Amino acid sequence: MIKGAVERKMLKNKTLKEILENPMIAEIAPDAIRGWDLSKEEFYYWTLQEIADKVGWGNLERGFTKLLEVAARGEYYFSLYSEEECLEVPSRKGTNLVYFPSEDVAADDRPFIFLVPGGGFVNVWNLTEGWPVARIFNELGYHVFILTYQVQVEGAAVKAMDDMARAMEIIESRKEEFHVDPKNYITCGFSAGGYVVCLWNTEKGYRAFNLPKPEACFPIYPVTSYRLMDADEWDEGEDKDEFARAGLGCTMQEACNSCFEIPMHVEGFPPTAIFLAAEDELVDPEHSKRLAVALTNAEIPCKLEIGPTGGHGFADGAGMCMEGWPERAIGWFEAMN
Numbered sequence: 001m002i003k004g005a006v007e008r009k010m011l012k013n014k015t016l017k018e019i020l021e022n023p024m025i026a027e028i029a030p031d032a033i034r035g036w037d038l039s040k041e042e043f044y045y046w047t048l049q050e051i052a053d054k055v056g057w058g059n060l061e062r063g064f065t066k067l068l069e070v071a072a073r074g075e076y077y078f079s080l081y082s083e084e085e086c087l088e089v090p091s092r093k094g095t096n097l098v099y100f101p102s103e104d105v106a107a108d109d110r111p112f113i114f115l116v117p118g119g120g121f122v123n124v125w126n127l128t129e130g131w132p133v134a135r136i137f138n139e140l141g142y143h144v145f146i147l148t149y150q151v152q153v154e155g156a157a158v159k160a161m162d163d164m165a166r167a168m169e170i171i172e173s174r175k176e177e178f179h180v181d182p183k184n185y186i187t188c189g190f191s192a193g194g195y196v197v198c199l200w201n202t203e204k205g206y207r208a209f210n211l212p213k214p215e216a217c218f219p220i221y222p223v224t225s226y227r228l229m230d231a232d233e234w235d236e237g238e239d240k241d242e243f244a245r246a247g248l249g250c251t252m253q254e255a256c257n258s259c260f261e262i263p264m265h266v267e268g269f270p271p272t273a274i275f276l277a278a279e280d281e282l283v284d285p286e287h288s289k290r291l292a293v294a295l296t297n298a299e300i301p302c303k304l305e306i307g308p309t310g311g312h313g314f315a316d317g318a319g320m321c322m323e324g325w326p327e328r329a330i331g332w333f334e335a336m337n
Helices: 002-012 016-020 048-054 060-073 083-088 105-109 126-139 156-173 192-199 226-230 240-248 252-256 286-297 325-336
Strands: 077-079 096-100 112-116 144-148 185-190 216-220 272-277 302-307
Touching: 002 048, 002 060, 016 048, 048 060, 060 096, 060 126, 096 126, 096 156, 112 126, 112 156, 112 192, 126 144, 126 185, 126 325, 144 156, 156 192, 156 240, 185 192, 192 216, 216 325, 226 240, 226 252, 226 286, 240 252, 272 286, 272 325, 286 302, 302 325
Parallel strands: 112 144, 112 185, 185 216, 216 272, 272 302
Antiparallel strands: 077 096, 096 144
């Protein structure tokens, strides 16, 4: 414990550039925020402490400590597709699965967490919603896999179904090495990643790939309803259909009247715990509320926690009212089992 605290303190005094240029994590470093060249940003040259003070990302050192630890052990990073498959579909390049094992020996008998960071299908925020959150679940006694999926491509959410299925194949093929049961897992996703883990519960997800149903689902400030977005006020020049095609590969009308409209298609959901903040300025809290109502009406166990303050992207919730949500999610799940 003391050693870990010292390591985290040392990392706080290193710049983001210094850490990401460590050769041990060369494979995953470009995907700290997939689709974003961080070297062009001012904060890339700040220490983690400066980033915490100025931006509010306060737990980066926790994620980096674990990332460096697993990288030092050897295999932790697994490409989803072969070079040939990436040539066929260029957006597959760089997609990967990262394994964060828990030190708790009881983790082998628990479900693993399948973690999907957000980023609006433009980025994947491993830096804040991936590595630090995975570390917390590790400390709670759960092995974690973090998915970096296809973004900046038409139909990104649908392609993410392929990415999740491929990741599950990798987990199945190495289950003894990972010490997990591929049939026993919990999904957790943030924002656009929250939409991905919700879509996984529809006909587009695990059933389409003949894969097992998750034991639980934790959507964190998720997008769920294209009908809600369709009813929003759109600025002049904004194209609803273009927006829908980017995420789903279809028109807005098609999105609103198909399984892409998540609250209308919850029959395949497992018990679900949803976490968000009331002051979310990016994703209307109504997305979560509609999903919770639909799950309750379908008699599927559901927990909805709305923090009174705070906005979008709180990640692990450190320093605000949503702090401790991973512990509360796991506590809720374990109480049912």
